[in-house]
Amino acid sequence: MKPMADQLFLSEEHRIFRTQVRKFVQTHLSPNVDQWERDKTFPREVYQKMGESGLLGVGIPEAYGGSGGDLFHSTILAEELTRSGSSGLGASLGTISIAMPPVLIAGTETQKTTWLPKVCSGQWISALAVTEPGAGSDVASVRTRAVRDGDHYIVNGAKTFITSGTRADIITTVVRTGGDGFGGISLLAIEPDPPGFHVSRHLAKLGWPASDTAELAFEDLRVPVENLIGPENGGFGILMQNFATERLTLAITAVEMAQMAYEESLKYTRQRQAFGRPLTGFQVTRHKLAEMATGIDLCRTYNYALASQIVAGQSPIKEVAMAKNASTDMACRVIDQAVQLHGGFGYMREYLVERLYRDIRIFPIGGGTREIMNEIISKTLG
Ligand SMILES: Cc1cc2nc3c(=O)[nH]c(=O)nc-3n(C[C@H](O)[C@H](O)[C@H](O)COP(=O)(O)OP(=O)(O)OC[C@H]3O[C@@H](n4cnc5c(N)ncnc54)[C@H](O)[C@@H]3O)c2cc1C
Structure with missing residues (x-):
C-alpha cells in the first residue's frame, strides 16, 4: 500500500514524475555512487546530465530555463536523489534549490534571464554562502563586508x-552593506574571479564525502552593482523565505533516509538467523521495526501537509521548524536502531546503514540547528 502522504497529496502527474526521476537516478547515479563516495567527489558532467533531463530546473519557471512544477515535484526529486544511496550527492546537486530562489523572489528580469538558464542547464553550478567562521546560527552578525x-x-x-x-560559478552570498544587525544585510551574486576570490580550504567531513564543502575567502573582490539581489540592506527577509523551503527539504530528505534504513533492516532481520530463528522471530525486533515505520509515516505525512500549505501560499514557519526537528530526530533514532539491528555488519562500510549513520548527523545542524528551531517554536508559545 502507498504511504498515506502519497495517497493524500500526490496527483497522478506527480507519480509519473517520480517514475522518471527514479529511472534517471537508477541509470546515471546509483551505479556510480560507491565510487564517487570513495573519490570524495563526482564528475561535473553529472550536472549537465541532470540539466538535460530537466531535473535541475524543477520548481523554476520554463521562461527562465526551468522545468516548472510545484513543491511536490521538488519533494519527489529530493527523495529520489536520496535513494541514489548518497544524500551528500543529493545535497551537492541540489544547491540550486537554496542558491537560486532569492533570484526568483527578488532578482531583476536581467538577473533571472542571465543566470537561471545557465544553472538550470547544468552549465553553471550555484551555491549559497551564509555561514562564516565566526557566524552560523546568528546570521544577523555576519561580517563579510561589501x-x-x-x-x-x-x-x-x-x-x-x-x-x-x-x-560554484555563481554564489548567492550574504554580505554586510549597512550597519549592525539584520537591517544591514544584503545578498550579492558573486561570480568567482581570482585573485580577489579564492577557495581557502576543501573541508574533510564525518559524512557526505562526495559533496564538496568549502571555505571561501574574499579579498578586495570587485563585484558589479548589478549583482545585488533585491534591495540594499533588504537581504535578511529574502533569506528567511529561503530557509523555510530549505528546512522542509532537509526534513523530507531525513525521512527518506530513515525509510531506506527501515527497508534495509526489514530485509536483513528477515534473513539473519540467531538462536534458531530469523531476527524477526523476536518480538523486540518486530516492535523496533513497528516503531520505525510509525515515525516515518507520521513525519512524512506532516511534511507533505506543510508542502501543501506552502503550495497554497501559506508560510508555516513554526510548523516547518517543528517538522525539521521531529523528522531529523526521528531519522537519527531510526538509523541508529538500523545499525543496531545489523549487529557488526551495520558498522561495516559496505552496508548502506553505515553510510546513513554518518550522513544523518548533519541534519539536526545544517539549515538551522535543532536549538535554533526550538527558539523559533518557543517564540510562538502562548
Ligand atoms: C556539511 C555541511 C554543509 C553546509 N552547507 C552550507 C551551505 O551550503 N551554505 C551555508 O551558508 N552554510 C552551510 N552549512 C553551515 C550550517 O548551516 C551551520 O553549520 C549551521 O547553521 C550552524 O552554524 P555553526 O556551525 O556556526 O554553529 P553555531 O551557530 O556556532 O552553534 C554551535 C552550537 O550552539 C548552539 N546555539 C547557537 N545559538 C544558540 C541559541 N541562541 N540558543 C541555543 N543554542 C544555540 C547551536 O544550536 C549549536 O549546537 C553547512 C554545514 C555543514 C556541516
Whole structure:
C-alpha cells in the first residue's frame, strides 16, 4: 500500500514524475555512487546530465530555463536523489534549490534571464554562502563586508561550510552593506574571479564525502552593482523565505533516509538467523521495526501537509521548524536502531546503514540547528 502522504497529496502527474526521476537516478547515479563516495567527489558532467533531463530546473519557471512544477515535484526529486544511496550527492546537486530562489523572489528580469538558464542547464553550478567562521546560527552578525565603490562593491571576508563552494560559478552570498544587525544585510551574486576570490580550504567531513564543502575567502573582490539581489540592506527577509523551503527539504530528505534504513533492516532481520530463528522471530525486533515505520509515516505525512500549505501560499514557519526537528530526530533514532539491528555488519562500510549513520548527523545542524528551531517554536508559545 502507498504511504498515506502519497495517497493524500500526490496527483497522478506527480507519480509519473517520480517514475522518471527514479529511472534517471537508477541509470546515471546509483551505479556510480560507491565510487564517487570513495573519490570524495563526482564528475561535473553529472550536472549537465541532470540539466538535460530537466531535473535541475524543477520548481523554476520554463521562461527562465526551468522545468516548472510545484513543491511536490521538488519533494519527489529530493527523495529520489536520496535513494541514489548518497544524500551528500543529493545535497551537492541540489544547491540550486537554496542558491537560486532569492533570484526568483527578488532578482531583476536581467538577473533571472542571465543566470537561471545557465544553472538550470547544468552549465553553471550555484551555491549559497551564509555561514562564516565566526557566524552560523546568528546570521544577523555576519561580517563579510561589501563597500560600494562607483559601479562595484568591494567585498572582503570569509565563508565556511559552503556546499558546492569549490566549483560554484555563481554564489548567492550574504554580505554586510549597512550597519549592525539584520537591517544591514544584503545578498550579492558573486561570480568567482581570482585573485580577489579564492577557495581557502576543501573541508574533510564525518559524512557526505562526495559533496564538496568549502571555505571561501574574499579579498578586495570587485563585484558589479548589478549583482545585488533585491534591495540594499533588504537581504535578511529574502533569506528567511529561503530557509523555510530549505528546512522542509532537509526534513523530507531525513525521512527518506530513515525509510531506506527501515527497508534495509526489514530485509536483513528477515534473513539473519540467531538462536534458531530469523531476527524477526523476536518480538523486540518486530516492535523496533513497528516503531520505525510509525515515525516515518507520521513525519512524512506532516511534511507533505506543510508542502501543501506552502503550495497554497501559506508560510508555516513554526510548523516547518517543528517538522525539521521531529523528522531529523526521528531519522537519527531510526538509523541508529538500523545499525543496531545489523549487529557488526551495520558498522561495516559496505552496508548502506553505515553510510546513513554518518550522513544523518548533519541534519539536526545544517539549515538551522535543532536549538535554533526550538527558539523559533518557543517564540510562538502562548
Ligand atoms: C556539511 C555541511 C554543509 C553546509 N552547507 C552550507 C551551505 O551550503 N551554505 C551555508 O551558508 N552554510 C552551510 N552549512 C553551515 C550550517 O548551516 C551551520 O553549520 C549551521 O547553521 C550552524 O552554524 P555553526 O556551525 O556556526 O554553529 P553555531 O551557530 O556556532 O552553534 C554551535 C552550537 O550552539 C548552539 N546555539 C547557537 N545559538 C544558540 C541559541 N541562541 N540558543 C541555543 N543554542 C544555540 C547551536 O544550536 C549549536 O549546537 C553547512 C554545514 C555543514 C556541516
